[in-house]
Amino acid sequence: MRVGVVTFPGTLDDHDAARAVKYAGGEPVSLWHGDTDLKDVAGVILPGGFSYGDYLRCGAIARFSPIMSSIIPAAENGLPVLGICNGFQVLCESHLLPGALTRNVGLHFLCRDQEIEIVNTQSAWSGDFTRGQRITIPLKNGEGSYQCDDKTLQELEENNQVIARYVGINPNGSRNAIAGITNKQGNVVGIMPHPEHAIDALTGPSAAGLAFFTSLVRARV
Amino acid sequence: MALDTVGIATNSPDTQQPWRELGLKEDEYQRIREILNRRPTSSELAMYSVMWSEHCSYKSSKVHLRQFGEKAPKSDALLVGIGENAGVVDVGQGYAVTFKVESHNHPSFIEPYQGAATGVGGIVRDILTMGARPVAILDPLRFGPADAPDTKRVLPGVIAGIGGYGNCIGVPTVGGEVIFDKSYLGNPLVNALCVGVMKHEDIKLAKASGAGNLVVLFGAKTGGDGIGGVSVLASETFSEKKPTKRPAVQVGDPFTEKVLIECSLEIFKEDLVVGIQDLGGAGLSCATSELASAGTGGMRIELDRVPLRDANLSPEEILMSESQERMCAIVPPAKIDRFLEICEKWDVVATVIGEVTSGEHLEITWHGELIVDVPPRTVAHDGPVYNRPYKRPENQGDLCADAAENLPRPSSEAELAETILKIISSPNMADKTWITEQYDKYVQGNTVAAGPSDAAVIRIDEESFLGVAVATDCNGRFCKLDPYQGTQLALAEAFRNVAVTGAKPLAITNCLNFGSPEDPGVMWQFAESVRALADGALEMGLPVTGGNVSFYNQTGDVAIVPTPVIGILGVIDDVRKAISYKFTGAKELILLGETLEELSGGEWADGCGHLGGVPPRVNLQKEIVLADFIHAQRDYIAAAHDLSDGGLAVALIEMLLQSKTGATVSIHGDPFMHLFSESSGRILIAVSSEDSNYVVGKAADAGITTTRLGKSGGENLEISGVLSLSMLHLQEANQRTIPALFNA
Numbered sequence: 026m027r028v029g030v031v032t033f034p035g036t037l038d039d040h041d042a043a044r045a046v047k048y049a050g051g052e053p054v055s056l057w058h059g060d061t062d063l064k065d066v067a068g069v070i071l072p073g074g075f076s077y078g079d080y081l082r083c084g085a086i087a088r089f090s091p092i093m094s095s096i097i098p099a100a101e102n103g104l105p106v107l108g109i110c111n112g113f114q115v116l117c118e119s120h121l122l123p124g125a126l127t128r129n130v131g132l133h134f135l136c137r138d139q140e141i142e143i144v145n146t147q148s149a150w151s152g153d154f155t156r157g158q159r160i161t162i163p164l165k166n167g168e169g170s171y172q173c174d175d176k177t178l179q180e181l182e183e184n185n186q187v188i189a190r191y192v193g194i195n196p197n198g199s200r201n202a203i204a205g206i207t208n209k210q211g212n213v214v215g216i217m218p219h220p221e222h223a224i225d226a227l228t229g230p231s232a233a234g235l236a237f238f239t240s241l242v243r244a245r246v
Numbered sequence: 247m248a249l250d251t252v253g254i255a256t257n258s259p260d261t262q263q264p265w266r267e268l269g270l271k272e273d274e275y276q277r278i279r280e281i282l283n284r285r286p287t288s289s290e291l292a293m294y295s296v297m298w299s300e301h302c303s304y305k306s307s308k309v310h311l312r313q314f315g316e317k318a319p320k321s322d323a324l325l326v327g328i329g330e331n332a333g334v335v336d337v338g339q340g341y342a343v344t345f346k347v348e349s350h351n352h353p354s355f356i357e358p359y360q361g362a363a364t365g366v367g368g369i370v371r372d373i374l375t376m377g378a379r380p381v382a383i384l385d386p387l388r389f390g391p392a393d394a395p396d397t398k399r400v401l402p403g404v405i406a407g408i409g410g411y412g413n414c415i416g417v418p419t420v421g422g423e424v425i426f427d428k429s430y431l432g433n434p435l436v437n438a439l440c441v442g443v444m445k446h447e448d449i450k451l452a453k454a455s456g457a458g459n460l461v462v463l464f465g466a467k468t469g470g471d472g473i474g475g476v477s478v479l480a481s482e483t484f485s486e487k488k489p490t491k492r493p494a495v496q497v498g499d500p501f502t503e504k505v506l507i508e509c510s511l512e513i514f515k516e517d518l519v520v521g522i523q524d525l526g527g528a529g530l531s532c533a534t535s536e537l538a539s540a541g542t543g544g545m546r547i548e549l550d551r552v553p554l555r556d557a558n559l560s561p562e563e564i565l566m567s568e569s570q571e572r573m574c575a576i577v578p579p580a581k582i583d584r585f586l587e588i589c590e591k592w593d594v595v596a597t598v599i600g601e602v603t604s605g606e607h608l609e610i611t612w613h614g615e616l617i618v619d620v621p622p623r624t625v626a627h628d629g630p631v632y633n634r635p636y637k638r639p640e641n642q643g644d645l646c647a648d649a650a651e652n653l654p655r656p657s658s659e660a661e662l663a664e665t666i667l668k669i670i671s672s673p674n675m676a677d678k679t680w681i682t683e684q685y686d687k688y689v690q691g692n693t694v695a696a697g698p699s700d701a702a703v704i705r706i707d708e709e710s711f712l713g714v715a716v717a718t719d720c721n722g723r724f725c726k727l728d729p730y731q732g733t734q735l736a737l738a739e740a741f742r743n744v745a746v747t748g749a750k751p752l753a754i755t756n757c758l759n760f761g762s763p764e765d766p767g768v769m770w771q772f773a774e775s776v777r778a779l780a781d782g783a784l785e786m787g788l789p790v791t792g793g794n795v796s797f798y799n800q801t802g803d804v805a806i807v808p809t810p811v812i813g814i815l816g817v818i819d820d821v822r823k824a825i826s827y828k829f830t831g832a833k834e835l836i837l838l839g840e841t842l843e844e845l846s847g848g849e850w851a852d853g854c855g856h857l858g859g860v861p862p863r864v865n866l867q868k869e870i871v872l873a874d875f876i877h878a879q880r881d882y883i884a885a886a887h888d889l890s891d892g893g894l895a896v897a898l899i900e901m902l903l904q905s906k907t908g909a910t911v912s913i914h915g916d917p918f919m920h921l922f923s924e925s926s927g928r929i930l931i932a933v934s935s936e937d938s939n940y941v942v943g944k945a946a947d948a949g950i951t952t953t954r955l956g957k958s959g960g961e962n963l964e965i966s967g968v969l970s971l972s973m974l975h976l977q978e979a980n981q982r983t984i985p986a987l988f989n990a
Binding site for chain 2: 034035037038040041044059074075077078079080133134135136137163165167219220222227228229
């Protein structure tokens with residue numbers, strides 16, 4: 026299965042996301058920010074990093090890139106899209122997901138092994154988890170505090186759109202300890218911690234992050 | 247100011263020039279006049295002044311640094327040695343690794359965030375310039391007392407700067423040191439080490455050869471930042487009277503650097519350059535003169551073609567600007583189109599600014615007028631060389647006579663427990679998670695071990711699991727007491743930190759941070775330190791692949807404690823076998839090496855406010871035996887931890903805290919001495935009970951002294967008949983200090 030991995034100028038975790046797709050049994054396909062061709066991929070990952078230097082606002086410029094002009098309508102038509110960290114910020118800026126990510130409450134960049142609890146196992150990217158499963162994966166960001174208005178938060182909760190929550194101390198001040206959310210259709214997922222850095226216990230805190238990628242690849246083989 | 251051309255200079259020999267303001271001495275200025283057979287133009291003066299500064303020319307250190315070449319051990323691993331941007335070693339399977347450490351001390355004191363950020367940016371470009379992908383950053387840092395108001399200004403800024411830059415360029419920050427000492431209060435040390443990986447055939451050199459080849463400047467546009475940074479900032483002691491020099495610190499843009507890295511690697515992959523140099527200290531002056539002198543000498547540059555951020559810059563300022571994120575490449579005309587195409591893909595500004603000529607001079611024009619006409623070697627390499635006087639300070643004898651071994655010691659259970667808690671919570675020994683959490687250690691996905699590990703372990707091949715281990719070390723107090731022994735202790739410790747992972751140490755780099763070379767006492771420290779490192783490298787059979795000298799680290803007459811930071815790179819054939827100091831399950835704890843009564847210069851003495859005596863003995867042969875032993879027995883060793891600052895007490899507690907367990911251990915003899923001695927050549931290992939007899943036997947065969955300390959387990963650290971402390975209590979003491987000091 027072909028899974029696209031987008032590289033914007035300033036993207037950092039594209040190689041890692043491609044590796045995760047490979048570990049999951051998929052075929053990673055590199056997508057360039059300046060192109061509009063999605064190359065027949067069955068899913069797209071927007072990796073972590075600092076697209077366009079995070080100038081203006083995280084993800085604000087990436088949202089207007091040529092590749093996003095193809096991804097946004099495709100996602101609206103059901104193409105599975107996973108935004109990790111900066112990718113999550115791009116999805117919010119693109120209005121594919123509600124809300125916004127703001128500066129961590131501690132005002133520092135934070136890189137730590139974070140326990141999260143999987144809340145929704147119905148999305149295109151979380152089917153391989155069991156509900157309530159707790160996994161530890163790296164969290165690394167400066168602007169990871171998920172914020173939205175009360176009405177949106179209520180909808181997210183009522184529609185089971187929360188993908189995962191932080192366990193223990195809320196590391197960045199996200200509302201309802203939200204670590205990741207999905208759209209109503211369940212094809213677009215944004216997550217702040219980094220599952221692509223937890224695909225092998227040798228180089229990450231666990232291999233539990235791999236299930237995000239196998240969820241997509243296995244379901245569609 | 248009117249343009250000063252070569253023609254004007256020739257006809258106006260008596261024009262007064264600001265050589266003194268640019269940091270040159272009178273005899274240096276006269277030498278420039280002799281070389282050129284006329285007065286220099288103002289642009290030439292700018293170039294000579296920055297290139298002949300202490301920072302660029304190594305004029306005070308050169309006569310000593312030669313020993314690294316003269317005493318160099320025979321090494322098959324060395325592919326590129328001292329003199330290039332960074333040394334390169336062969337790590338097998340066709341891979342080459344380059345690593346180097348540099349200082350950015352003075353800028354980081356003035357402007358902590360930008361100083362530290364551009365320090366990272368600069369060393370990363372040095373590594374990139376060799377043709378390598380930068381894969382890891384380590385930051386050896388030294389600050390004034392942790393509770394000093396200025397440390398609260400400097401440290402958070404430096405940490406945020408390192409993170410802010412390193413995190414944005416996608417290179418993991420995986421180790422380093424954070425050490426506090428009062429001597430660093432007015433002179434914090436911000437050193438940055440970068441490791442890069444490439445295939446042998448991809449190694450690039452800074453050389454402009456082939457007449458007709460084009461000189462291309464690519465990356466950020468040139469602005470007015472950092473002008474004179476090298477000559478004014480790095481070569482002058484801070485004094486309280488002078489006005490602040492803030493504008494001389496460069497400002498970094500990590501996004502531009504990230505794009506520049508990817509763009510350059512793509513250019514290298516297609517083999518489009520014959521030589522390349524990054525623009526760091528001394529900017530274009532350095533890049534053009536070094537590239538030209540490494541080639542046949544001839545180069546012509548049209549300086550007015552340099553893209554500017556500030557159109558009002560004069561040619562002198564353009565030559566001196568230290569604007570960040572710039573590279574200079576030598577490109578054959580047949581490959582220039584493809585080169586520019588790749589730059590365009592990455593939105594990197596690239597401009598042909600000149601060409602290599604068949605002549606022997608570096609000629610620079612400004613709108614057609616010749617403003618520089620110099621033999622480039624005289625700028626880049628034939629700077630002044632000083633044989634500065636050096637002399638052991640007169641009070642050194644008194645200092646060494648005042649041994650910490652004579653201080654009153656804690657003896658009762660309560661006193662010993664209190665001493666342990668005090669050391670484990672001291673800023674130097676306290677948990678540094680508050681700092682390391684601000685660094686992205688995961689990016690690139692190859693981090694097998696990162697701080698607080700003894701060494702960082704990075705995978706370099708995903709199929710074969712080949713990897714490298716890197717560590718940096720230096721105890722400046724030891725070096726103050728005896729710079730020769732102190733430097734060899736730093737070498738031994740860095741070596742041991744790499745060895746405990748099971749890696750084989752392969753090469754040495756260094757960053758020699760000292761006070762003013764004009765002080766004979768400081769120069770003596772420096773001379774002793776370099777001699778020690780060259781001797782030690784020879785004895786251990788490890789090449790010194792490069793290094794950096796930072797002088798003038800002092801406030802007024804008071805120099806920092808000498809701080810020769812030593813970096814060791816090791817190779818590990820299979821990173822899956824790398825040993826950490828964390829273990830699981832019940833294990834037997836065994837101490838390798840001998841404990842002697844050596845307390846001077848150590849953490850306990852420092853906690854008493856004492857600095858005197860002689861540092862621990864060092865035996866490099868024993869370090870080699872230990873390293874070989876760990877490597878050979880790595881399948882039987884569950885965890886291993888180097889003993890250094892704080893001795894057995896700190897190493898044991900760190901290992902237990904990492905492994906989330908207590909232990910019951912017995913100490914035969916004076917418990918205080920065994921807990922706090924900082925004898926070198928010691929490693930704490932954890933071994934399964936069923937393997938312990940075997941491992942102890944093998945150690946005895948190798949001639950290594952072993953002490954079976956006891957077993958892990960329980961929730962307390964029990965030292966039989968001496969004391970008992972709850973691990974929870976120790977953990978709390980260890981973890982609270984740094985956040986309490988630095989959380990805004």
